[in-house]
Amino acid sequence: MPNSLRPLGRVVLAGACFSIAISAATGNGDDIQQSVRVFSRVLDAVESNFAERVDADKAIYDGAIPGMLRTLDPHSSFFDSKELQRFRESQRGSYFGVGMIVGYTNGHVTVMHPFLGSPAKKAGIRPGDQIFRVNDRNTERATVEEVVEKLKGPRGTPVQVQVKRQGVENLVTFDLHREQVERPSVPTATWIKSGIGYIHIESFNENTSREFEAELKRLGEDKMEGLIIDLRDNPGGILQESVAVADRFLERGQAIVSQRGRISTERAYSARRGNAGRKYPIVVMVNRNSASAAEILSGALQDHDRAWVVGDNTFGKGLVQAPYPLSADNQLLLTIARYYLPSGRLIQRDYSKGSFFEYYYKQNTATRNARDQKVTDSGRAVFGGGGISPDEKQVPAKLNRFQLTLLGRRAFLFFTNQYFGGQTEPKMGEDWEVDDATLASFKKYLKDREIAYDEKDLAENLDWLKRELRLEMLTTAYGREKADAIKASIDPEVLKAVDALPKARALLDKARRMVAERQR
Secondary structure: OOOOOOOOOOEEOOOOEEOOOEOOOOOOHHHHHHHHHHHHHHHHHHHHHOOOOOOHHHHHHHHHHHHHHHOOOOOOEEEOHHHHHHHHHHHHOEEEEOOEEEEEEOOEEEEEEEOOOOHHHHHOOOOOOEEEEEOOEEOOOOOHHHHHHHHOOOOOOEEEEEEEOOOOOOOEEEEEEOEEEEOOOOOEEEEEEOOEEEEEOOOEOOOHHHHHHHHHHHHOHHHOOEEEEEOOOOOOEOHHHHHHHHHOOOOOOOEEEEEEEOOEOOEEEEOOOOOOOOOOOEEEEEOOOOOOHHHHHHHHHHHOOOOEEEEOOOOOOOEEEEEEEOOOOOEEEEEEEEEEOOOOOOOOOOOOOOOHHHHHHOOOOOOOEEEEEEEOOOOOEEEEOOOOOOOEEOOOOOOOHHHHHHHHOOHHHHHHHHHOOOOOOOOOOOOOOOOHHHHHHHHHHHHHOOOOOOHHHHHHOHHHHHHHHHHHHHHHHHOHHHHHHHHHHHOHHHHHHHHOHHHHHHHHHHHHHHHHHHHO
């Protein structure tokens, strides 16, 4: 690499960063210059002779650079100005806007839910509201990205949003002012039952360890007899934050993760503070979408037998990226190293066969590298090559045709939007359950929207239907945060994790005995 191109002082791990010093790579400068000259001649020939006018920037930034990176690995990537801004916002956990998640459904950009305390929530915007205008822009045919860009802006600036609400004839208008919107990476922390805590880590941004610590303090860790850490669908984030969370559950000095590369200095992370003598059992929940920093946390706790891991095989990402600034608005994320868990295993999944699409979206990630077998502190065999294999396989039941239809049509979202349509402020008790009258209204909604079903469908799925409908209505009435806490207490997979706590306790006790015996 040219000496003028140096990485920033942060290294990225699927969005995760940690400090590292890197020297410029050495190589054959004559070969590189020759390749650059060939590329320049190709670009000149294209610009001069292609059948249509060529946008050189588009050819380079959308074509040449991504094409080159695809020959390397699935995680090296190039960020343009908008992508770089979104990446930085995800690391900070905040941005300036009105504070809501939107998605494209039923032909329109639709509010999924506003954030607690956000301008959108305070103004009364609800899940299921379809965004038809932002300021003077008609957004009926706009993409999600276009609407999001319109909603964001400098703090304190005004923005008008007009939405179509089910059951309301005219568009509903909201005059908002943009504010700093915080996106917690630890959105849910609650008691599942007496003495059993539950904490959901959604991602690892700059605030995760502080949020995690604050939630443990709020719950009252001294009362904790067991803890469920939910890492399902957690794509990763900042490595130091994952290390900090692992640190508070391990013994001081225990290894957490290390990384090694061709030109990068080897670096190892270990617990500095330690668990302060806390020995309650932990169950970690993972699935196929748990990746990167989430795999480091679950893998470190597994390797030290500190937690019982339940769920499905994780994604399997063990590569480290460093950010290289190309200009003020562009950045290269280049894979420079691999990371290794405390046992020494490399969990990176093989990407040499098949397309990158298959790599990212393959459902079955349960592969292992038989040549990379290591052992945990208690001597249990663990393998590299295919993410984190759970100690106990637990996968959710597959959805049936009727359930997929209702979810695909967003029936719960839009019914709830219509149900509360004309009400100024939706009201219901937190312990509210779906009654016969609400169920009859829902059945009428399905008929009006021509969503096919029969009485057998309703009978066989009644408990599931009532649960999903209740959670959606509580989301509108109280916010997503409150609904998620209630959801955790009735989630079948979470309840199975609670049942696995005795296994976590037995594992922890066994590991402590074996470590003590070795030290004699």
